Amino acid sequence: MTQPAAVVVLAAGEGTRMKSRTPKVLHEIGGRSLLGHALHAARALEPARLAVVVRHERDAVAAHATALDDGVTIVDQDEIPGTGRAVQCALTALDAAVRGAALVHAAPGSAPGGEVAALHGPVVVMAGDTPLLDAGTLAELLRAHTEDGNAVTVLTTTVTEPHGYGRILREGGAVVGVVEERDATTEQRQIREINTSTYVFDAAVLRDALGSVDQDNDQGEVYLTDVVALAHRQGLGVRAISVDDSWLVEGVNDRVQLAALGAELNRRTLEQWMRDGVTVVDPGTAWVDVEVELARDVTLLPGTQLHGRTRVGEGATIGPDTTLRDVVVGAGATVVRTHGSDAELEAGSTTGPFAYLRPGAHLGEQGKIGTFVEVKNASIGAGAKVPHLTYVGDADIGEGTNIGASSVFVNYDGVAKHRTRIGAHARTGSDNMFVAPVTVGDGAYTGAGTTIREDVPPGALAVSGGPQRNIDGWVLRRRPGSAAAEAAARALGGDATNLDATNPDATGQPDSDSGAPATAAANPGAAALSAQARAERARAVPESRTPRDHQVPGATGEKDSDR
Numbered sequence: 001m002t003q004p005a006a007v008v009v010l011a012a013g014e015g016t017r018m019k020s021r022t023p024k025v026l027h028e029i030g031g032r033s034l035l036g037h038a039l040h041a042a043r044a045l046e047p048a049r050l051a052v053v054v055r056h057e058r059d060a061v062a063a064h065a066t067a068l069d070d071g072v073t074i075v076d077q078d079e080i081p082g083t084g085r086a087v088q089c090a091l092t093a094l095d096a097a098v099r100g101a102a103l104v105h106a107a108p109g110s111a112p113g114g115e116v117a118a119l120h121g122p123v124v125v126m127a128g129d130t131p132l133l134d135a136g137t138l139a140e141l142l143r144a145h146t147e148d149g150n151a152v153t154v155l156t157t158t159v160t161e162p163h164g165y166g167r168i169l170r171e172g173g174a175v176v177g178v179v180e181e182r183d184a185t186t187e188q189r190q191i192r193e194i195n196t197s198t199y200v201f202d203a204a205v206l207r208d209a210l211g212s213v214d215q216d217n218d219q220g221e222v223y224l225t226d227v228v229a230l231a232h233r234q235g236l237g238v239r240a241i242s243v244d245d246s247w248l249v250e251g252v253n254d255r256v257q258l259a260a261l262g263a264e265l266n267r268r269t270l271e272q273w274m275r276d277g278v279t280v281v282d283p284g285t286a287w288v289d290v291e292v293e294l295a296r297d298v299t300l301l302p303g304t305q306l307h308g309r310t311r312v313g314e315g316a317t318i319g320p321d322t323t324l325r326d327v328v329v330g331a332g333a334t335v336v337r338t339h340g341s342d343a344e345l346e347a348g349s350t351t352g353p354f355a356y357l358r359p360g361a362h363l364g365e366q367g368k369i370g371t372f373v374e375v376k377n378a379s380i381g382a383g384a385k386v387p388h389l390t391y392v393g394d395a396d397i398g399e400g401t402n403i404g405a406s407s408v409f410v411n412y413d414g415v416a417k418h419r420t421r422i423g424a425h426a427r428t429g430s431d432n433m434f435v436a437p438v439t440v441g442d443g444a445y446t447g448a449g450t451t452i453r454e455d456v457p458p459g460a461l462a463v464s465g466g467p468q469r470n471i472d473g474w475v476l477r478r479r480p481g482s483a484a485a486e487a488a489a490r491a492l493g494g495d496a497t498n499l500d501a502t503n504p505d506a507t508g509q510p511d512s513d514s515g516a517p518a519t520a521a522a523n524p525g526a527a528a529l530s531a532q533a534r535a536e537r538a539r540a541v542p543e544s545r546t547p548r549d550h551q552v553p554g555a556t557g558e559k560d561s562d563r
């Protein structure tokens with residue numbers, strides 16, 4: 001394949017019809033900016049030089065281009081408008097770069113040759129807003145150009161609705177020029193073969209022609225399209241190559257076209273994956289970015305969006321209703337109704353439904369992240385499970401461990417984040433709080449409702465919190481007449497009325513939880529407690545921890561809503 005001397009990507013235009021703060025060429029489809037698509041196709045031609053012409057939102061576009069491809073030459077277009085001027089600025093910059101390189105490479109002491117070094121050979125020019133234009137089409141154009149020894153080769157297509165495009169003028173089949181819509185006669189506007197803004201020029205012809213292009217047109221711009229007519233008049237080889245697939249050369253001017261091209265790109269991406277052995281149950285609701293990689297026998301269920309550099313291994317099933325960005329999914333894994341980014345789910349693991357994977361989430365082979373589980377900056381070992389209603393942040397969980405439902409890895413003390421380490425084959429109870437930094441050893445257990453503030457040695461059982469205390473008859477005294485009190489009364493039988501009548505509490509005097517004798521007398525369950533046990537229970541809950549609920553709201557002037 002002939003390598004072009006340069007590819008020039010035009011990206012200086014304003015893109016007014018996008019009505020956006022973001023420069024047009026930075027808008028994305030398929031997870032890549034419009035400019036990114038252009039640079040990707042351009043780079044595939046392996047040009048000696050790759051230039052991007054910028055002006056509108058110059059810094060943002062230049063920074064983006066350089067970030068995508070650090071080999072690009074950023075060219076600033078001056079205040080003279082038009083595609084022709086843009087290319088002229090690029091040529092000037094490229095000629096200067098070629099001269100600079102020639103000086104550097106000149107043998108020491110040797111005088112510079114008589115001829116001034118400049119860019120020579122084929123120069124590909126393309127617009128930065130034509131995202132479906134692929135390297136294959138560009139290569140075809142370049143091949144035709146060199147094989148036919150053309151001075152100018154323009155890529156065209158024939159459309160049913162040519163409005164707004166430059167029309168290709170032919171005489172006896174030969175291309176003689178391009179006329180813009182606004183400069184065209186009524187007759188010329190009937191022409192349906194349009195200019196795609198993609199060309200190959202011989203560098204010398206281009207330099208020469210642009211030197212004599214004026215701004216004598218409806219827009220007062222320097223039109224690149226005028227080079228076509230000029231070259232023809234000089235008797236140079238001017239040809240057109242036509243593409244049948246108009247999508248490939250359609251430009252984005254507004255957000256309607258952005259969406260249409262985005263959908264078409266996605267349709268093509270999915271079609272390719274299906275041909276490569278991926279099942280896409282509903283191509284209408286699956287969205288896959290161009291850089292995503294899918295192995296064979298992956299199944300994408302409806303409502304699945306795979307973004308960025310997401311990679312999915314053989315036989316894995318994603319969806320329904322799952323959005324993953326930069327997530328690596330291992331072979332045979334399933335990911336159901338999950339939202340995730342920057343995470344890794346190893347082979348055979350299961351995630352969801354309703355999981356939230358945040359950056360740094362890592363699930364080992366055959367592991368499980370279950371329902372309403374959020375994981376951030378944490379690794380869950382092979383075969384380990386976090387099945388229900390849990391937040392795992394800044395943690396390492398060993399293999400084969402099970403985390404009980406409704407637990408929180410309390411990683412933040414308001415100032416800094418801390419890490420929790422849980423060993424292998426541990427079993428933590430439901431509703432545990434792991435107050436980091438803390439370590440739970442291999443094979444340890446924790447009881448339900450435990451707040452782990454101190455390290456748990458391997459094999460130990462950790463429990464926390466005081467013994468439970470029942471204040472008998474409380475509901476009957478404090479919520480008389482309520483459905484709860486009535487239900488309790490029924491359950492307690494005759495004892496309930498007794499209890500209510502005999503308890504001094506019932507008079508509404510300030511309560512003392514430990515003042516249990518009357519309660520004990522009236523309640524067979526309580527009476528069964530030894531005096532010592534009751535005293536212990538009373539001590540276990542200090543007065544200061546008396547539930548506020550214990551006071552009658554109205555009596556203390558508290559609002560119900562405060563509770």
Ligand code: UD1
Nearest residue numbers: 010011012013081082083086127128165166195197223251
């Ligand atoms: C251009 C062509 C038209 C073609 C159409 C295809 C000209 C005069 N017209 O028209 O024949 O049918 O593309 O989409 O070339 N740009 C610059 N600097 C400028 C102006 C534009 O770099 O001063 C860039 C834009 O950023 C864009 C490309 O050139 O990437 C095309 O510019 P645009 O204004 O969209 O040209 P059209 O009017 O669409």
Ligand code: CA
Nearest residue numbers: 129251252253
């Ligand atoms: Ca355009």
